[in-house]
Amino acid sequence: MPRKTPLYDEHVRLGARIVDFAGWEMPVQYTGVIDEHRAVRAAAGLFDVSHMGQLEITGPGATEAVQYLTTNDVRKMTDGRAQYSILCNERGTVVDDIIVYRFSPTRYMLVVNASNAAKDFAWCRSHLKGNAAIRDKSDEYALIAFQGPLAAKILSNFTDYDLPSMISYHFGEGKVAGKSAIIARTGYTGEDGFEIFTAPADAVHVWQALLEKGKGMGVAPAGLGARDTLRMEMKYSLYGHEITEETNPLESGLGWVVKLDTPDDFIGKAALVDVKKKGLSRALVGFKMQDSGIPRQGYPIIVAGKQAGIVTSGTMSPSLEYAIGIGFVPRESSALGTEISVDIRGRARKATIVETPFYRKKTV
Secondary structure, X not given: OOEEOOOHHHHHHOOOEEEEEOOEXXXXXXXXXXXXXXXXXXXXXXXXXXXXXXXXXXXXXXXXHHHHXXXXXXXXXXXXXXXXXXXXXXXXXXXXXXXXXXXXXXXXXXXEOHHHHHHHXXXXXXXXXXXXXXXXXXXXXXXXEEEXXXXXXXXXXXXXXXHHHOOOOEEEXXXXXXXXXXXXXXXXXXXXXXXXXXXXXXXHHHHHHHHHHHHHHOOEEOOHHHHHHHHHHOOXXXXXXXXXXXXXXXXXXXXXXXXXXXXXXXXXXXXXHHHHHHOOOEEEEEEEXXXXXXXXXXXXXXXXXXXXXXXXXXXXXXXXXOEEEEEEEEHHHOOOOOEEEEEEOOEEEEEEEEXXXXXXXXXX
C-alpha cells in the first residue's frame, strides 16, 4: 500500500493527479506540467518532497563516518553548510546521490532519494565506521521545496530568518509561518529556492500560507512532472536515469564531487582511482533534437550508423520549446556539435550534442 505525505489531502483538494512514486502517493501535476514548469521559471513553485529520506549521523566520530561514506570532502564543511555528494559502493558505482547537512562536527543529516531511503539507511548503517550512530529520521520531517526567482521575496514575509544573508548551499534554523523549521538554500530546478523542513503536523499550515500569499504573484503548486522537466533543462542527474549502481560518477559528469586527492579513504575510492587512470570509455552528454520526436529513457543512440549509446532522460522542453535529451555516448563521439541519431520507435531521428545546461537565465 503506497504511503501518503502529510500534504496528501492538500494535493487532492487542489485537484492534483496522483501517481504511485517510489511507494508514495504523489502529485504528478495539478493544472499541467507546462504551466507548472513555467510558473517556477517566472515566479515560484511549491513542491511537496516529503517522500525524501533524512538520515542523521551523530557522535564524536560523525565527521570521520560521513567522510568515509561519501565521495565529497566533508572536512571542508562548516556548521550550517550543505554539500552535494555521492554514496558509492566498493565498485565505484552509485548507491545514491545525496545532500549532506552539517549542524556541528558531531551531527550531520543526509537527505536521500525516496526510492533509495531504506537501501541507503541499511547501506550506511552496515558501513558506519568509528564512534558514530545513525538514525532514520524520515518520519520526523515534512519537506517543502519553494523554487523560483520570487521565492526569497515571498518567503521573507513568513520567516524570522535573515534570508539575504543565506548563500547557496547553506541552511539555518528559524520559523516559517510561525512554525519551527530548518530552511536550506539549495534546489533542483536551476532557480533560486529553498527547502523547508518542518514537523509533519505543521506542513499543511506552512504550505497553505506560502500558496495563499503567492497566488497574486504567480506562485503555483508543482508536481513531479514539472520537477523532472526543470531538472532536465539543467542536465541535473536523477537516480535511476543518469546515475545507477551500473554507472560511476566520473562518467556521469559528477567528478566535481569526487575528491580523489584527499588523504581520507571513502567507499569506492580505489575503484574510481583505477577508472580515472584507465580513462573513461563513455560520457554523459546533452543533445537537441533536430528531427521531430521526443527521446525517452532507454532509446538507442546511433553514431555513424551503429548503436553506440543510450538515452537516460528526455523531454519536450517547456522553456525552449524543442525536444532535448541526455544520454551516454562513446567518449570519442562526445564533442559539442557532434551529429547523432536517436532510434525513436524504429526510426532514426537526427540530433546534435550541445552545451549544457540547456536552459540559461537571460541576463540584462
